[in-house]
Structures are given as structure tokens and as C-alpha cells.
Amino acid sequence: MSRFPEFLAVALLAAGPAFAGDFGLGRPATEAEVAAWDIDVRPDGEGLPEGSGSVAEGEEIFVEQCAVCHGDFGEGVDRWPVLAGGDGTLASDNPVKTVGSYWPYASTVYDYVHRAMPFGNAQSLSPDEVYALTAYILYLNYVVEDEEFVLSNENFGDIEMPNVGGFIFDERPDTPYLAQGAPCMSDCKDEVKITARAMVLDVTPDDETNPGGELVVVETPVEPEPEPEAAPAHDPELVAEGETVFRKCSACHMVGEGAKHRVGPTLNGVVGSPAGQADGFKYSGALTSMAEGGLVWDEEALAAFLRKPREFMKGTKMAFAGLKDEADIAAVIAYLAAQE
Numbered sequence: 308m309s310r311f312p313e314f315l316a317v318a319l320l321a322a323g324p325a326f327a328g329d330f331g332l333g334r335p336a337t338e339a340e341v342a343a344w345d346i347d348v349r350p351d352g353e354g355l356p357e358g359s360g361s362v363a364e365g366e367e368i369f370v371e372q373c374a375v376c377h378g379d380f381g382e383g384v385d386r387w388p389v390l391a392g393g394d395g396t397l398a399s400d401n402p403v404k405t406v407g408s409y410w411p412y413a414s415t416v417y418d419y420v421h422r423a424m425p426f427g428n429a430q431s432l433s434p435d436e437v438y439a440l441t442a443y444i445l446y447l448n449y450v451v452e453d454e455e456f457v458l459s460n461e462n463f464g465d466i467e468m469p470n471v472g473g474f475i476f477d478e479r480p481d482t483p484y485l486a487q488g489a490p491c492m493s494d495c496k497d498e499v500k501i502t503a504r505a506m507v508l509d510v511t512p513d514d515e516t517n518p519g520g521e522l523v524v525v526e527t528p529v530e531p532e533p534e535p536e537a538a539p540a541h542d543p544e545l546v547a548e549g550e551t552v553f554r555k556c557s558a559c560h561m562v563g564e565g566a567k568h569r570v571g572p573t574l575n576g577v578v579g580s581p582a583g584q585a586d587g588f589k590y591s592g593a594l595t596s597m598a599e600g601g602l603v604w605d606e607e608a609l610a611a612f613l614r615k616p617r618e619f620m621k622g623t624k625m626a627f628a629g630l631k632d633e634a635d636i637a638a639v640i641a642y643l644a645a646q647e
């Protein structure tokens with residue numbers, strides 16, 4: 308048990324009889340009540356219950372209970388929080404704070420998921436499920452590499468988070484605010500200066516047509532009906548199946564006209580082309596060096612990559628567990644091949 312709840316228990320015990328005497332209200336919290344409330348997990352692992360769970364088990368639970376909001380790979384659906392990626396972005400204009408890029412301790416993942424998730428059904432998960440989910444979230448962030456990895460209360464302390472060094476202890480003395488002098492309550496500044504604009508701070512969505520961020524009324528043009536496309540020289544049924552499979556990729560990749568890079572590069576014309584050719588996309592060192600070694604995305608190489616991305620390309624930043632079904636692999640390759 309951690310220190311804070313003991314303090315609370317003592318406080319309640321002390322307060323109980325006094326209230327009972329004065330107002331006839333309240334009673335000391337029972338041990339079971341305190342235990343149910345005392346669920347915090349500390350950076351050193353204090354507070355963890357016994358239990359264990361693997362990355363693979365975590366993936367299953369995640370897909371079922373978490374992916375609707377956080378996406379299959381923690382990429383975040385719509386505006387729900389992103390749980391993976393963002394490495395190296397903290398000092399940029401657009402930091403992506405995730406478990407992997409930002410959180411200093413794995414214990415917070417356990418504590419948070421156990422305490423608050425799934426959103427709307429908090430504290431419905433067993434310790435084993437929370438260990439498995441924590442293992443999977445660590446895996447999505449490359450903190451653990453092996454899908455067979457089993458996280459438990461015993462090996463929890465071995466986990467080191469990438470950004471643990473990014474935090475410092477605040478050593479300023481705990482001076483109460485008011486002791487620093489009476490706070491100013493009116494006319495406190497001689498002059499108010501605007502030092503930054505929301506556009507620059509990047510809290511306003513980019514609008515290339517209006518870089519100054521002036522308020523303008525925009526009329527939405529009516530989209531013309533698309534021209535019916537000429538029949539492709541590919542098996543249309545397989546291509547259609549591949550389009551369905553591609554939903555698993557579309558959180559990170561776009562294809563077709565007007566496609567833009569997302570987490571992953573655009574994939575137009577990728578089948579049969581040398582790897583690493585998407586203009587303006589920053590590939591991992593792993594992909595770049597395989598591309599320099601002559602990797603061409605023929606069907607065989609693509610199939611091997613999509614089966615087990617991180618086995619085929621150690622160190623790739625494609626955070627995707629892989630497609631298990633060979634038919635899905637063939638279909639998605641056919642779909643990609645049909646995209647010029």
C-alpha cells in the first residue's frame with residue numbers, strides 16, 4: 308500500500324468519531340474500501356497487482372475494446388488520443404505526445420488503463436488484461452520488440468521508457484504561492500505585448516490559402532461527378548477485396564489521386580517500383596538502407612513485408628503487426644497494383 312491512502316485512512320479514522328459525535332454522520336473507511344480505492348501504481352512498480360499478459364493477448368483485447376477510438380495501432384481515430392509514434396517530435400512545432408514519445412514511466416500506462424479505460428467502462432479490466440494491454444502499447448511504441456513478450460509484475464521494473472531522461476526533478480523549494488508576496492490583482496502590467504499568434508503556435512488548423520489566418524467566408528465548391536473509370540486491367544474482384552483489406556492500412560497510407568503522406572508514405576505505383584521513392588516522405592534508416600541495397604517492391608518482397616513488417620525490415624517505422632491471411636496479402640497487393 309502506498310503512503311497517501313494510509314494517510315487518508317488515518318485521517319478518516321481520526322475524523323470519523325468526531326463527526327459521529329458532532330453530527331451523527333460518517334464512519335471510518337473499511338480496509339476493503341481503502342483497498343478498492345488504493346489502485347495507484349508507482350514508477351518503481353509499487354502497487355502493481357500480481358498478474359501477467361503478452362503482447363499478442365493485448366493486441367486481441369486492444370482491437371476489441373480500444374481500437375474504435377485509438378485505432379488498431381494506437382494511431383488514434385479522428386480526434387481520439389494517439390498512443391503510439393511521435394518519436395523525436397517533442398522539440399518540434401508540432402509535438403506528438405504519446406506513451407512512446409513522452410511518458411517517462413511504464414507504470415503510468417498500467418495505472419491509466421486500469422483506472423480510466425476503456426473510456427465509458429473504466430475499471431472493467433482484470434489485472435492480466437491490463438498487463439497484456441500495457442505490453443501491446445509498449446510494443447506499438449517499440450519499447451518491447453517481441454510479440455511473444457509477456458509483461459508481469461515481476462519483470463515490470465525492467466522496462467525503460469524512451470523519454471525517461473526527458474524529465475527533471477523540480478528542485479525549487481516548496482514555497483507556498485502566497486508567501487512569495489501578495490499577488491497583483493489589477494492593472495498589473497504597464498503594457499500588453501502580443502508575443503505569439505495562435506497560427507504560429509500551431510493551435511489553428513493550417514490553411515494554405517490564408518496564411519495570415521484572417522477570417523474569411525469560403526464557399527464550398529460543388530464537386531463534379533467523377534468520370535466513370537475505364538475498366539482496369541486487374542481482376543476486379545480481387546481488387547475489390549484488396550480495397551477492403553486496405554482499410555487496415557488507411558490510417559497511415561493514402562492511395563489514388565490527390566493522396567498525401569500520412570504516418571506512412573503515399574503508395575501510388577508502389578508495386579514493382581524500387582522502395583523508398585515517395586517524394587518528400589522521411590523514411591526510416593532501415594527502409595533507406597534496404598532501398599539503397601536495391602530493394603524493389605515486387606509481389607514477393609511486398610508479401611514478405613506485409614506478412615511481418617518488422618521481421619522483413621528490422622527497424623522499420625511502419626508500426627503494423629502484419630497481415631496474417633495470405634489471401635488478404637494477395638488482395639491488397641492486387642489493389643495497390645491497380646493504383647497508378
Ligand code: HEC
Binds near residue numbers: 372374375376387416
Ligand atoms: C470511447 C473511446 C475510447 C475507448 C474505447 C478507449 N479509450 Fe483510451 N482514451 C480515450 C480518451 C477520450 C482519452 C483521453 C482522456 C483524457 O484525456 O481525459 C483516452 C486516453 C487513453 C490513454 C492516455 C493517452 C495519453 O497520452 O494521455 C491511454 C494509454 C488509453 N486511453 C488506453 C486505452 C486502452 C488500453 C483502451 C482499451 C482497453 C482504451 N484506451 C479505450 C478514449 C477511449
Ligand code: HEC
Binds near residue numbers: 557583
Ligand atoms: C501504423 C501506420 C501504418 C500502417 C497501419 C501501415 N503502414 Fe505501411 N508504412 C508505414 C510507415 C511509417 C512506412 C515507412 C516505413 C519506413 O520508413 O521504415 C510504411 C511503408 C510502407 C511501404 C513501403 C513504401 C515505400 O515507399 O517504400 C509499403 C509498400 C507499405 N507501407 C504498405 C502498407 C500496407 C499495404 C499496409 C496495410 C496492410 C500498411 N502499409 C499499413 C506506416 C503504416
